[in-house]
Amino acid sequence: MEKLEHIGIAVKDIDKANTMFAQLLGRAHYKIEDVESEGVRTSFFELGGVKIELLEATRDDSPIAKFIEKRGEGIHHLAFQVEDIRQSIVECRQQGFQVLNEEPKKGADNKVICFLHPKSTAGVLIELCAESKG
Ligand code: ZN
Numbered sequence: 001m002e003k004l005e006h007i008g009i010a011v012k013d014i015d016k017a018n019t020m021f022a023q024l025l026g027r028a029h030y031k032i033e034d035v036e037s038e039g040v041r042t043s044f045f046e047l048g049g050v051k052i053e054l055l056e057a058t059r060d061d062s063p064i065a066k067f068i069e070k071r072g073e074g075i076h077h078l079a080f081q082v083e084d085i086r087q088s089i090v091e092c093r094q095q096g097f098q099v100l101n102e103e104p105k106k107g108a109d110n111k112v113i114c115f116l117h118p119k120s121t122a123g124v125l126i127e128l129c130a131e132s133k134g
Pocket residue numbers: 006007008053077079127
């Protein structure tokens with residue numbers, strides 16, 4: 001793992017959350033991006049090299065809709081940047097972490113991503129992310 005890349009926060013209303021976080025952080029979000037495959041709309045803030053990713057469900061069957069239904073709004077995942085995501089997936093599996101998607105998938109912000117099941121990581125959903133190369 002190279003660094004904490006971002007913290008993902010599940011929100012019910014991304015416009016409201018954008019306004020609140022802009023106030024809190026003293027800066028506006030720099031991008032909004034839909035990830036169709038995941039059924040989410042994302043918004044990003046940058047602060048001292050770490051990002052905050054707000055996540056709003058765009059469909060009822062979105063993982064974010066399910067998360068909010070079960071647990072309400074709040075911290076959804078921590079994302080760590082890795083150099084080579086395929087290599088990291090192999091290593092995590094070897095170390096006994098439960099990898100949720102063996103094949104890296106396209107995330108927001110020009111990233112390829114993979115999730116580790118919170119059961120194997122102290123209840124915290126972990127995202128591995130790397131710059132998409134193409
Ligand atoms: Zn994320």
